[in-house]
Structure formats: structure tokens, C-alpha cells
Amino acid sequence: TYLKEHRPAMYSLYMLEDRLTEHLNTVDDEAQERMDILVRQMMEKQGVTEELKARDQMVWVGAVNNIRNEAEEIVLKELVYI
Template identity: 45%
Template sequence: MAKTIFEEMGGDYVRQGDYDLPCLSLPAEKENQLIGIWGQRHLRYLKQHRKVFYTNLLTSGKLNSYLADIDKQAEDRFLRLVEQMAEREGVTEQLKAENQMEWVGRMNNIRSRTMEIVNEEIIIK
């Protein structure tokens, strides 16, 4: 019997009942990086809306590093925007010392707007 292309490339088969299934494995990534909330959100987006791109990243062994990079970009953008908006709107440490409830409300508002911006610009691009 002639060898299949998979066997010619050095692949093996394992017998499962009446079937010979190829022994497949994903390439290992160089380093296992932690993925934060932004990376997890982007992963969910890829799985739901960009399945081919997700599968290509997964099978090439680049998914984890890609998500870690997206997470870092999004976190940096988020922190920079929060700082800039707070400065522009006059939300300072002095306001925090004088009226804590107003400071918390305004900071929550800024964080919510910033989360929407980062989500639109980076996560679901």
C-alpha cells in the first residue's frame, strides 16, 4: 500500500476501533505569557466573529503571544486615557480629599467611557 502524504512527512497513525486516526499536535509556543481581561475579551471576539483567524493563530502556535500583545496594548491605552481624561476634567487628588463620593462617581464615569473606547479601538477591530 502506498504511503499517504502525512506518512511521507513523518506522521503516525493510531488505531481507534476500525479507523486509523493521525496523531496530530499543536506546535508549542516559546513562552507561556499571562493573558489579562483585555486579551480574554479579544479571544472571545475572535472565537465568535473571526473563526478562521483564530484557527490560524491557534494552529501556528502564535495565539498566546498575540493575545498577550493585545492585552498589553489595551491596558496601556486604557491607563493613558483614564489619566488624560481625569486631568482634562479636573478630577484631582484634591477633589478626592475634599469630596470622595464625587471623585468616585466621576472616576467611574471616566473608566466606563475609557473601557468603551478601548473595546472599540483594540478589542473588536
């Protein structure tokens, strides 16, 4: 949808060359890998551990949700909205 609405020339080129699915799969793979790395690094940096999960699950869930949201914003800016 982003390509179609904001990069119509690129979208049309990928469609004409029958490469849209390949491009989307590549971006998705890169985004998933980057998300995993960022979440792991951010959890480590913020001290969100299995020990915290065992001690206070609600705090752990909140922290992980915040980290995932922040990581998703970073990934979208780095890989999608370029």
C-alpha cells in the same frame, strides 16, 4: 471569545500557528497602556484631582468610575473589535 465567535478564521490561524497566547498578551498589554493614558488624560481634562478626592470622595469615585467605563469602551473599539 471575541476572536472565536466573530473572527473564526483568524482564531483558527492563530491556533494552528500556536500564536494565540502571544497575540492575546500583546493586545492585553496595548489595551492596558491605552487605558492608563486615556484615564489620565480624561481625569485631567475633567478636573478629577486628588484635591477633589480629599474634598468629596464620593463625587471623585463616581467620576473615576465613569471615566474608566468610557475609556474601556474606547479601548475595546480601538484594539479589540477591529
